[in-house]
Amino acid sequence: MANAVVRTRFAPSPTGIMHIGNLRSALYEYLIARVAGGHFILRIEDTDRERIVDGAVEAIYNTLQTCGLQHDEGPDIGGPFGPYIQSERLPTYRRYAIELVEQGDAYPCFCSIERLASLHEEQVGEAFIGYDRHCRDIDPADAAARIEAGESYVIRQKMPLDGETSFTDAVYGTIIVDNKTLEDQVLIKSDGYPTYNFANVVDDQLMGITHVVRGSEYLSSTPKYNLLYEAFGWEIPVYVHLPLIVGEDGRKLSKRHGATSFDELIDAGYLPEAIINMIAFLGWSPGNTTRENFTLEELESAFTISGINKAPAVFSYKKLNWMNEQYIKNLPDDKWCAMVKEKADPLFEEKPYDATMLAHVLKERTTRLSDIPETIAFMVETPTYTRDLFTLKRAKLNAEKAAVILDALITDMQMLPSWDESSLHDLFELAIVTQSRKKGEIMGAVRLALSGKTITPGGAIELAVILGRDESLSRIKNALTFLNESDVVSEPV
Ligand code: GLU
Numbered sequence: 001m002a003n004a005v006v007r008t009r010f011a012p013s014p015t016g017i018m019h020i021g022n023l024r025s026a027l028y029e030y031l032i033a034r035v036a037g038g039h040f041i042l043r044i045e046d047t048d049r050e051r052i053v054d055g056a057v058e059a060i061y062n063t064l065q066t067c068g069l070q071h072d073e074g075p076d077i078g079g080p081f082g083p084y085i086q087s088e089r090l091p092t093y094r095r096y097a098i099e100l101v102e103q104g105d106a107y108p109c110f111c112s113i114e115r116l117a118s119l120h121e122e123q124v125g126e127a128f129i130g131y132d133r134h135c136r137d138i139d140p141a142d143a144a145a146r147i148e149a150g151e152s153y154v155i156r157q158k159m160p161l162d163g164e165t166s167f168t169d170a171v172y173g174t175i176i177v178d179n180k181t182l183e184d185q186v187l188i189k190s191d192g193y194p195t196y197n198f199a200n201v202v203d204d205q206l207m208g209i210t211h212v213v214r215g216s217e218y219l220s221s222t223p224k225y226n227l228l229y230e231a232f233g234w235e236i237p238v239y240v241h242l243p244l245i246v247g248e249d250g251r252k253l254s255k256r257h258g259a260t261s262f263d264e265l266i267d268a269g270y271l272p273e274a275i276i277n278m279i280a281f282l283g284w285s286p287g288n289t290t291r292e293n294f295t296l297e298e299l300e301s302a303f304t305i306s307g308i309n310k311a312p313a314v315f316s317y318k319k320l321n322w323m324n325e326q327y328i329k330n331l332p333d334d335k336w337c338a339m340v341k342e343k344a345d346p347l348f349e350e351k352p353y354d355a356t357m358l359a360h361v362l363k364e365r366t367t368r369l370s371d372i373p374e375t376i377a378f379m380v381e382t383p384t385y386t387r388d389l390f391t392l393k394r395a396k397l398n399a400e401k402a403a404v405i406l407d408a409l410i411t412d413m414q415m416l417p418s419w420d421e422s423s424l425h426d427l428f429e430l431a432i433v434t435q436s437r438k439k440g441e442i443m444g445a446v447r448l449a450l451s452g453k454t455i456t457p458g459g460a461i462e463l464a465v466i467l468g469r470d471e472s473l474s475r476i477k478n479a480l481t482f483l484n485e486s487d488v489v490s491e492p493v
Contacts, residue, residue, distance in 0.1 A: 006038030008211045010064075010071070011200065013045045014056035017261040018063040020253065020315065021215050021245055024279045028242060029213045030069045031280075031303035041207060042074030044085045045200065047193045063262045066272045068296050073207075081207040086199050093194035096202050096232070097155045097187050101140075105231040106187060108143045108153040109135040130183030131156070155188040157198075157228065165223040169239045171308045172216070177223045185224055197221060201228045204237060213240040216310075240305055243283040246312045253315050265320075269368030271331075274324040282313040293326055321367045328366050336363055343372040347380050357421070357465040361458035375457055379467060383452025383475060385482040390448055395440030402445040403483035406476055408435055409446070413476065419469040424461045449479035 008029040012022055033040040042064070046052055064071065073079025083089055100106035111134055119132055135143075136158060147153060159182040166176040187198040194202070204212055219241050229236045247257035259265045265275050273295065280299050281292060284307045294302060328336065337359040344358060358376065366372060387399040409431055416423055431442050446460035450472055456463060464472045 004208070004210050006033055006036035006210050007041060007208050008033045008038065008213055009041040009043050009204065009207065009209050010069075011043045011045050011203075011214075012060050013048060013051065013196070014053060014060065015048070015051040016053050016056055017263055018059055019261050020265075020279060020282070021242075023063060023067070023262050023275075024242060024245070024282050025214055026064060026069055027067070027276060027279055028240070028284070028303075028308070029211075030071075031299055032211055032213060032240070032305060033072075034300040035303050038210070039072040040069070041079070041081075041209070042071040042076075042084060043203060043207070044075055045196060046085060046087045047196060047199050049087075049191075049193065059263065066266075067262075067276050068272075086194070086203065089199070089203070090192060090194070092206070093199050093202055094188060094192070097194070097198065100157070100187070100231055101155060103231070104158070106155050106157050107136055107138065108147060109156045109184075109186075110138075110143075110146060110151055110153045111135060133184055136184065152190045154186045154190050156184040157187050157224070157231075159184050159224070159227065165226055167222055167226045167236070167239065169219065169222070169241050170305050171241055171243070171310050172219060175219065175222070177220075179223075182224060182227070197224060198228070201225050205229070205232070205234045209237055211238045211240055211305075213242065216241045216244055238305075240308065241310075242308065243310050244312045245282055245315050248314060248316055248318075250312070250314075257315070258317050267370070269370030269372075270320060270324050271327045271369075274320065274327040277327070278315075278320045278323050282315060283310075284308050293323070325367050329363060331363075333359065333363075339369060340372065343369060344376060347373055347376065349380075351380065351471070352468050353379065354466045354468065357458075357462055361462050361466065365457050378451050378453050378456070379463075383450075383478070385449075385452055385479055385486075387483070387486055389452065389454065390445065390483070392440070392444045392448070392454075395438065395444040397441050397444045399483055400487065401441060402448065403480060403487065405431075405435060405437060405442055405445040406449055406480045406483070409442070410473070410476055410480065414473060416469075419465070419472075421461055421465055424464050428461065446476070449476045 010026040010029050012018075012026075030040045032038075042060075044057060044060070061076065071077070073081065073084065075082075075084045078084075097106060101108065109131075111131075115134075116131070135156070160179040163179050164176050165179055165182070166174055168174045185197055186195050188194050203209075222239060222241075226236060245253045247253050249257075253260055259268045262275065266272070276296055277292075277294055280294060280303070284303065286294070286302050287304070287307050331339075333356075337355055340359040340362055341355045344353065344355065362372065362375070366375070390397060390399040390402040409427075412427055412431070416427055428439075428442055428446070431437070432439055435442065443460040447456060447463060448454070450460065450463045450467060458466065467475070
C-alpha cells in the first residue's frame with residue numbers, strides 16, 4: 001500500500017446532526033488526503049434504516065461545504081467507484097457475503113429474535129459473550145434447503161475459536177485481542193441489508209481506501225474488520241483511530257458542556273474557519289511550533305498522521321472564543337460588515353444606521369456573532385439617564401458639568417454641515433478649546449448622552465456616526481432635558 005495513491009473517506013451515517021467528533025473525522029480524512037495529493041471520498045452509510053433521520057444527509061453536505069472540505073468523489077458528484085450510498089449497493093454486499101459462506105468463513109443463522117433475547121437474558125450478570133454459535137455447524141445442504149423454504153435468516157461471520165488477532169493502529173500502536181472475545185457478528189441482516197460493520201469493510205476495499213480514519217470507539221471492532229480482510233485475502237488499510245474528545249472536566253464531551261454539533265456552534269456565533277481550526281487541534285499538534293492559528297489551507301500542508309496523539313483531546317470553549325476573536329479580526333471588512341448587518345438589521349428595523357462604522361467598532365470587540373444583538377441593543381433602545389451615569393471619576397465629569405458641556409455643544413452639532421467622522425472630530429476638538437475642557441469631559445458627556453451606558457463599544461464620535469444625525473441630536477437633547485430637570489428637582493430648596 002506504500003506506493004498507492006492515498007484515498008480516505010468520510011463515511012457518516014445519516015442518523016442526526018453533525019457532531020464535533022464526526023467533523024473532526026471528516027477534517028482529518030480530508031487533510032490526510034490533501035497533504036498526500038490523494039482523494040477524499042464521501043460515502044453515506046445508511047444501512048441502519050431505523051436510525052435514519054430526515055435532513056441528516058443535507059446537514060452532512062452543508063457542513064462539509066461550509067467548512068470547505070470538498071470531496072473528490074461522492075453521491076452528489078459521482079466517481080469511478082459509485083454508487084456512494086450504501087443502500088444502493090445491496091447486491092454487492094450479498095455477493096461478498098455468499099462468497100464468505102461458500103468458502104466456510106460465514107454461515108446462515110436461523111435463530112429467532114426470541115431465542116437471541118433469551119440468550120441475552122441468560123448472560124445478564126455475567127460478561128456478555130454474545131451469540132452462542134448455535135447455527136454455526138448446520139450442514140450447508142440443510143441450511144440451503146431451509147433458505148429455499150423461505151425461512152428467515154441472517155449471515156454471520158465465523159470467528160476463530162482460539163488464538164489471537166492483532167493489528168497495528170497508526171495512533172494507538174499494536175493491539176492484540178483474544179479471539180474468544182469476538183462474537184460471530186452478523187454480516188447480512190434478515191431484511192437483506194448488510195450490517196454497518198460488513199458494508200464498511202467491503203466498501204473500503206472496493207473503493208480503494210488506503211487510510212481508515214475514525215473515532216477510537218471503533219477500536220474494539222477493528223479485530224473483526226481485520227478478520228474480514230483476511231478472509232477475503234484483501235490488503236489491510238492503515239488504521240488511524242482518533243482520541244476521545246472530552247470537556248475541560250475530563251469527561252466525554254456532551255450537551256452538559258455546551259454546543260457539541262457544528263450547527264449549534266454556528267448558532268452560538270462561531271465562524272466555520274474558527275471551528276475548523278479548533279477541531280484540527282483536537283488530538284493533533286504540529287510538533288515543531290506552538291502556534292495554534294492555522295487556516296484550512298495551511299493545514300493542508302502542515303497536517304501529519306504522526307502529530308495525532310492518543311491522549312483524550314480537550315474541547316475548550318475558552319480557546320474557541322479566543323480563536324473566533326482572531327478570525328473575526330482577520331476577516332475582510334466587507335465580509336465582516338455583511339455579517340454584522342445580518343445581526344443588526346433586524347434590530348434597527350427601519351431606523352437608519354451606519355453599518356460600516358458599526359462593523360468597524362465591533363471588529364476588535366466581538367467574541368461571538370451571537371453576542372452582537374445584546375452588545376448593540378442600547379443603540380435601538382431609548383436610553384434611560386440617571387445623574388450617577390454622568391459621574392465619570394477619571395474624566396472628572398459630573399452631571400452638572402455634563403449639562404453645561406452638552407448645552408454648549410448642541411447648537412454647533414445641529415449646524416454641522418456634514419455628519420461624518422472627521423467633521424465630528426473637528427467639532428469636538430474645537431469645543432475642547434472654546435469650552436476650556438479636557439477631551440475626556442467632552443467626549444465622555446457626549447458618549448454617555450448617546451448611549452445611556454458607562455461601557456460602550458466605540459467612543460462618542462463612532463457612536464454619533466453609527467446613530468446618525470437625527471438620532472444623535474435627539475438623544476443629546478433628551479439627556480440635556482433630563483439633566484436640567486433632574487437638577488432642579490434634586491436641588492434642596
Ligand atoms: N458510519 C460510521 C459512523 O458514522 C463510520 C465509521 C467509520 O468511519 O468507519 O460512525
